[in-house]
Amino acid sequence: IAEDGVDNSEKEVSSLHILRYHRELLVSRVKSIQCILDNLLASGFLCVEDVEIVEHTTTKTNQVRKILELVQCKGEEACEYFIYILYKVCDAYIDLQPWLKEINYKPKDSVQAMKVVNTDPISRYCEKLRHEIGRDTCFIMSYGQREETMLEDLYTDTQMELFDDRNESLGFLESPVELLGEQGVFNPHAETIYVTGDAGMGKSILLQKLQNLWSKRELQTDIMFLFKFRCRMFSTFRDTDEISLRDLLFKYNCYPDQDPDNEVFNYIVRFPEKALFTFDGFDEIQEELTLMNVPEVVSPEERAHPLLLLINILCGKLLNGSQKVLTARTGTPVQSRVIRKKVVLRGFSPVHLKTYAHLHFKEQEHHNLVLVQLDASPHLSGLCSTPLFCWIVFKSFKHLYTMHDTFELPETCVTLTDIFLLLSEVFLSRLSLHPPGILKRSTRCSSETFKAGLKSFAAFAKLAFQGMERGHLIFNQEEITSCGLMEEDLLIGFLRPVSQYDACGSPATFEFLHKTLQSFLAAFYLVLDDQGPVSSLLKFFTECSRTRQTFCLPCASCISGSSAVRGKDPFKSKEHLQFANLFLCGLLSKAHTGLMEHMVPPLLLKKKRAFLKQYLSTSVKSHLHGLPHYSSDEGRRVHVLPSFLWMLRCIFETGSKDVARMTAKGITANFLKLGYCNVYSGDCTAINFVLQHRQKLLGLDMDNNNISDYGVKQLQPSFCKMTVVRFCVNELSDSSVEVLAEELCKHKVVKILGCVSISIIPVRKYVFMLLKYNLWLLTFS
Ligand SMILES: Nc1ncnc2c1ncn2[C@@H]1O[C@H](COP(=O)(O)OP(=O)(O)OP(=O)(O)O)[C@@H](O)[C@H]1O
Structure with missing residues (x-):
């Protein structure tokens, strides 16, 4: 016999006895009665009047007492079923589970045959x-x-x-x-x-x-x-x-x-x-x-x-x-x-990319075409390791391929601006007279599509810009209409409803399909704008370079670590502004003059381009000048920050060889450390774009980044200038080791190579080759 007086050794302890004995425990631990009442009523142990009596009882504890009284009056079977409810609806009666264990409760077969419906509010x-x-x-x-x-x-x-x-x-x-x-x-x-x-x-x-x-x-x-x-x-x-x-x-x-x-x-x-x-x-x-x-x-x-x-x-x-x-x-x-x-x-690995392409393109013809084009362009593959960019490229390909007789993915030098222009073209083509699939057009004319949709496009660009200015990502109907957007414009895809914020069900607010798209459109607005002075072009650059003090809440400082003063550097600020600047560089690049001239008066466009180029050259110079150098055995070293990468990205987007040349010359150090800068494969093209203009030799440390084989391939033309090449802690496979070994042995200037390989086989093959040229191998595994 246990301490509580219940004889647990006996097989048949009546449920009636249990309820009577543990009455006060039950009264204090049964917090919710709804589910109990519903089930007792449904199974016929209680009638409607009984339930009403319970419901009219004042406090929760008295209600439980009443239920216990009633089930005890109804007999053993009702008591058994009452305990079974507590056992079955364990979420709601979580406080009673230890007690059920204590009394070693096991439902009998007869009660298990009865149905318990969980009507508990929590469940x-x-x-x-x-x-x-x-x-x-x-x-x-x-x-x-x-x-x-x-x-x-x-x-x-x-x-x-x-x-x-x-x-x-x-x-x-x-x-x-x-x-x-x-x-x-x-x-x-x-x-x-x-x-x-x-x-x-x-x-x-x-x-x-x-x-x-x-x-x-x-x-x-x-x-x-x-x-x-x-x-x-x-x-x-x-x-x-x-x-x-x-x-x-x-x-x-x-x-x-x-x-x-x-x-x-x-x-x-x-x-x-x-x-x-x-x-x-x-x-x-x-x-x-x-x-x-x-x-x-x-x-x-x-x-x-x-x-x-x-x-x-x-x-x-x-x-x-x-x-x-x-x-x-x-x-x-x-x-x-x-x-x-x-x-x-870290985005898609090459294997993930193939899987994603497979899911995207169910038709074999499309699938094969895309894979062939991706294989031919490591740069495009590098960009596509970012799922968003990959999605845009694949979606645009699918759309434009079905609309035109021929359409190929963008070529080797594709920029992010190209990718977002492609997306915009797809959106705007929905406004055109020919719905996709009905009539294929033999030639694709992007400028025609942009010109035809310019009114709506400019309105979206204005909305995006205003949002960036005010720090808004969500727009109400009034803001949308005031930019000149009609209801039908909302269907073409730039905006999507933010439905869950409206309790009434109708989507009252909108946001851009993606934050990056808002940055792109805001940059477009700056290019299209013919009202303000040319200098307003630099709006976001100026904002980035503004010295700002970040004050943190006492409690916010638990979360957000920094309260540092931001320096006067246009390449160092919030990412959405950086993206807007990057797109601005792309839209004003020479490569896009043909398209932009259909939307902006040529003279104004020329002025804007010259103004931006001038600003960029000056900023790059001051950025490079401000980098902290230090001397070492290998000469002058510089450890750059992620803002350096943004600068390179902007330069690549302009496509300006002059600025690239000037930058390459401006790197006075002979060892550049780009470790922990979050460099991904797509960035390697930008790095190469600048470094290939360098006359002097350079050591490059890119350890601890997110570079895959695609990135290494993009850097191939620059290896002839490198004395040190480090790729430790990246995503390289054996094929990169082969590329590196072959390139470096060819040029014979590299002294140190650091990288980690997946398997040792290609390494063995190349170790001999590398050692022949007195090359120091750092970290092969
Ligand atoms: N794992 C995935 N599988 C398939 N598609 C993906 C995947 N991840 C992202 N995408 C595609 O990329 C788009 C952008 O992804 P997402 O919005 O999750 O990026 P994010 O990292 O949250 O970007 P941000 O920081 O700019 O908000 C998605 O809408 C989707 O089309």
Whole structure:
């Protein structure tokens, strides 16, 4: 006989006895009665009048007492069924599960044959959340509001590299299912999984995949609630707005139904570890974080500014124990003490790229054509390792190929501007008189398409520009109309509705298909604008170079690490401004004169180009001059920062050999360290574009970047100038070793080669060759 007086050794302890004996425990632990009443009524143990009696009883504890009284009156079978409900609906009666274990409860076969329907508000809410998230995440963004693609049909894994707090690689994740797991956790006390990557690397899609997996119960986790937020939403609040935590969770996801006692929210507060938050695009709210001055900790009941709630959730001060996945673009400062693990998205590997092409092009003819063209252009393949750029290239190819007799992917020197022009052409061609597929046109005339759609295009460009000026990513109907956009313009694809922010169901606000597209259009506006002085062209360059002090909230400083003063450097600022500048350089390049002259008076265009070139030359000179040099045994060394890369990207986009030559000459150091600069394969073309103009020899250290074989191929023409070549900790395969060995042996100027190879076989083959020329091999594995 146990301490509580119940004889557990006896086989048949009556349920009636159990209820009587544990009455007070049950009264204190049964928090929700709805599900019990529903099931007792449905199974006929209680009648409607009984239920009404319970409902009219005043307090929750008295209601439970009443139910117990009633079931005991109905007899053993009713009591048995009552306990069975507690056992079956375990989520709702979580507090009673230890007790059921204690009394060694095992449902009899007879009661197991009876049906229990889970009508508990918490379980119902979980189901509702899963259903809504499943519905919201099953499509992938596509252009045109009428066209959507299933996530499952297009999602391709990307390279997800794990890093510790000292930026040492901890290997790769195999699939999004592993994102919440223990692999790569370097700070077990923190709760935020930080996913970072460059623009268009697939951070939002990875979150979408994660949410979709959860909705289908394929995530292998016991997370019951998933709340998804896009950080840009937090910028839509005024400084004085306040909201409760309850509203933040439910209003921007979904509200529980029939939950008069607030059971769902109370449950989340009691068991935060059952909740997962996803916050997408933390970089989009950095500006606002600097403006507020608010207290650090809030309670779940207190109303506060939504941003403050966000920060406190991320820091673990609110809903401590909940899991968080936060995404942001590379370089967004987030303090490592709140980071549990860090995942860097590296884009498509060559194998992923092939898989993605396969999913994209179901028709063999298209598929083969694209693969042949990609193989022929390592530069294009490098660009396509960024999923966003790849998606644009593939989508445009598909569209233009079906519209015209012949269409080839862009050639070797394709720039990002070319890619976004292609996307714009596709959008604008929807305005043309010939719908795709009906009549194929023999020749493609881009300028004609742009000219025909110029009115709408200029209106989109204006909207994008105004948004950039005001720091807006979301636009209301009024802003859209004031730029001259009509309802039918919205269908062509530049904008998409932000439906979930409107509780009434109708999409009242819009955003650009992608942030990068907004930057592109804003740059286009600067080129088209014939009202302001030519100098207004430099609007975003000037903004980038403005000395800015970033003030951080006391609590925001837990998250955003930096409060540094930004220097006067036009290549060092927020990425969306950098992109706008890059596109400006591209649009005003010589290569696009033919197209732009159809939209901008030639004289004005010429003036703008000359003005930009002059500015760029001066800025490059001052940037190079400002780089910190130091002397070493190998001569003058310089360790550049990621802003140097932005400068090179802009130069490449201009296509100006003069500026490239001047830059190559301006690098006075004889050793350039480009480590940890986030160089990806697409950048190697820009680096090569400048370095091939260099007369003097140069050592180049590109360790710890994101360069694949495509990048090495792009640098081939510059190897003849290199005394040191370092590619350690990149994504090179054996084929790069072959390229490197052959190139370097050919030119015989290289003294040190550092790289890591996947297998040793090609290395052995080339080691002898390299040693013959007294070459120091650094890190072969
Ligand atoms: N894993 C993937 N599989 C298939 N397509 C992808 C994948 N990742 C990204 N894409 C494509 O690239 C587009 C851009 O991706 P996404 O918006 O996720 O990038 P991001 O890293 O969040 O960019 P940003 O930092 O600029 O917001 C997607 O809309 C999709 O078309």
